[in-house]
Amino acid sequence: MELWLVWVIAGIVFFIIELFTPVLFFLNLAIAAFFGAIAAYFGLAAIWQVLIFGAIAGILLGFLRPLLVKNVKKDDTTSGLEEKYIGKAAKTIRPTGAIDGRITIYGEEWGAKSIDGNEIPEGTDVKIIRNEDMIFIVEKI
Numbered sequence: 001m002e003l004w005l006v007w008v009i010a011g012i013v014f015f016i017i018e019l020f021t022p023v024l025f026f027l028n029l030a031i032a033a034f035f036g037a038i039a040a041y042f043g044l045a046a047i048w049q050v051l052i053f054g055a056i057a058g059i060l061l062g063f064l065r066p067l068l069v070k071n072v073k074k075d076d077t078t079s080g081l082e083e084k085y086i087g088k089a090a091k092t093i094r095p096t097g098a099i100d101g102r103i104t105i106y107g108e109e110w111g112a113k114s115i116d117g118n119e120i121p122e123g124t125d126v127k128i129i130r131n132e133d134m135i136f137i138v139e140k141i
Helices: 003-020 026-041 046-071
Strands: 089-094 102-105 108-114 125-132 135-140
Touching: 003 026, 003 046, 026 046, 089 108, 089 135, 102 125
Parallel strands: 108 135
Antiparallel strands: 089 102, 089 125, 102 108, 125 135
């Protein structure tokens, strides 16, 4: 098998990996592998191909990746929690403080913390302010 073809296959593999793990890392390696393929096609020695691959990968990772990461639009999709739970009333089923607690809403039990760190007694009506992962931040109504 021609060495330039190995570089092309490596570039395609890096590109496919980037498609499944969009971290903008493997895209740089894919581009660098294609430069390695060009070097191999023109008959440069294997050591030069590897050096070109490493140099291009280093340059792209150092300059292109930060630029791409900075300019990638953040995903503004919501998790569904915002519409269904945020701003709604719930009831504490365990004392809820700065560290932990439990609330119930729609017949479901959720972890909760108080927004100001003060303990909210069991059985108190609370309003859900926001969520942090699967924990709701609540305040006393």
